[in-house]
Amino acid sequence: MGARVGLKDVALRAGVSVPTASRVLSGVQRNVDPELALRVRNACEELGYKVNAAARALRLQSTDSLALVVPAIANAYFAELVSAYSRRLDLQGKRLVTIDTDESPEIERRQLGAMDRALVDAVLVVPAAFERSGAAITELARSNRVVQVDRRARGVEAPSVRLDNAAGVRLLVDHLRARGRRSILMVDAQEDSSSSIERTAAFRALAGPGDRVLEMPSFTVASGIDAAKLLLADPGDTDAIICTADTVALGLLTALQHMGKRVPDDYAIASFDGTYISDTAAPGLTTLGSTAGRMVEASLALLEDGSGDVVLKPDLVVRGSSG
Amino acid sequence: MGARVGLKDVALRAGVSVPTASRVLSGVQRNVDPELALRVRNACEELGYKVNAAARALRLQSTDSLALVVPAIANAYFAELVSAYSRRLDLQGKRLVTIDTDESPEIERRQLGAMDRALVDAVLVVPAAFERSGAAITELARSNRVVQVDRRARGVEAPSVRLDNAAGVRLLVDHLRARGRRSILMVDAQEDSSSSIERTAAFRALAGPGDRVLEMPSFTVASGIDAAKLLLADPGDTDAIICTADTVALGLLTALQHMGKRVPDDYAIASFDGTYISDTAAPGLTTLGSTAGRMVEASLALLEDGSGDVVLKPDLVVRGSSG
């Protein structure tokens, strides 16, 4: 709405030159008479002037915003990641724009393709798939700074921050075995993602004869409920469960309880993300600690200094679900 | 990274003029020789050309993206709203950027202030607070198209889409009373928001002597758990509970069950949002049906045609939690 007002309109109204008005508004190359500065600011107010972000971005080759591309905002783990970035960047006076790819490499490709260096200064991306996300990310990395967060994609040069998933699996498996569990079921989802690939591979490497893996379609509470039904339909010797996401663990936990099973007595449960869910479930979920804060810091540092991968060591948070 | 390649570099390499290259890439004002078009496209490929979004936005006065400003992405209700918009706009070839204000009018003000017409074509905003969000939204509406979604702010002219909260409250209260419940507790949060104001007001207008309202700080599972503790510390005659958010209802439901109460026998529970949570909880939560889809459609229609408010009629979805 409204007649577009440009900086020259402001300058005209304030009775100053355009360079002077610009000096007043956008920092300082030279001192400006406070009287003139006031007139400029008043003129802005009266005319409702807002700097044109596109023109500014074009000239400055920078916006003060970063993009965060996540596969599923409805997953509590990513929602917490978004919040962590958002709060952190707000403190720096930067903005975060979040984009949801719905775990689809096609949507991801379209979104990344539209995101060149002009709209955001950098892109933090959680690749949807290990195999099929690489091309679009590599392409984007030609024209923009990119950091892969939490997951990565094959063949991409852009730096990454991620959890040491193998170490995480080891921590959980060792913990459950130390609690006397003999037969562990890993409930995973989104098996195309790098984190799932790493976790299931690590689990299989450690697994004994009674251990098995169950793949679900998505990281949702509903998947957890379905997993509980599948488990009880074919219980085997299973006495412990590792979920690769808190949302799945929550569904599994409540479904098992409603089907008359006791946790941790009948089934010990442990999970990966350390979201609010693990704290609020009853009993509390044994998980790996939340890495959101460290991921945020590490990825922002990578944006500054450049290359290399950061692999975060997990730590174990023991709660009631594992006995 | 890489030397910036502009359209003129592409034109040079393809051996055509800049206008011709532009014609090939960005639609059609005139027919172009297929042979030339191919040369242009090859040149783009070889040079890794990406159109500069800032320059394009500056010239065209439009980007193909909308902003959605939500108060708390971690709230399942808003997460589902984000997903719904995201999928819907992807079909139209548009992009959605999501911004989280953490329920803070200050963060909201900063974010909205930076969002002028150049970066996004329109802004869909869920105002954090009824009283304190108005100024920033009105200001933004001077230079950009704005629609208020789900909540609204006092004194803002921008059109809005929202639920008929009074009707929703009536539906839930009547349902619980029809099930024989005499004494209803409404558990609310984020009381500064317009939806909370409307819901609590409608509830108080219908309330009898045994009915009461409990205000919690946030729409989280943790708040639901805390509410359960508060309730059991002062049970009164309460035999039914209305939660103004599914996340709160989930925490409340599981906490009550773990404290030895039966749902719906001891407490009937009903909730507002119709998120996946209401489906997956056990027992299922009686709620109002999800309005995400209708909100998305109505708000996008408002962006096209202009003004007026849309108030959506709620419908009741009965599940096990209310008996």
Added chain:
DNA sequence: CATGGCTGGGAAAAGCATTTCCGAACCTAA
């Protein structure tokens, strides 16, 4: 052969803010 109708090229403007260059004006200190 001539007139239209296409299509491509070159030049240029528009979109808007930022920044530099230089000249003009003014003030202070020697």
Added chain:
DNA sequence: TTAGGTTCGGAAATGCTTTTCCCAGCCATG
């Protein structure tokens, strides 16, 4: 009074794409 410093204004360049204007070819049809 003069040399030196400070500050503002005007003009112009830069960032890049899109679009218009007009001219020059080329083919086809009358």
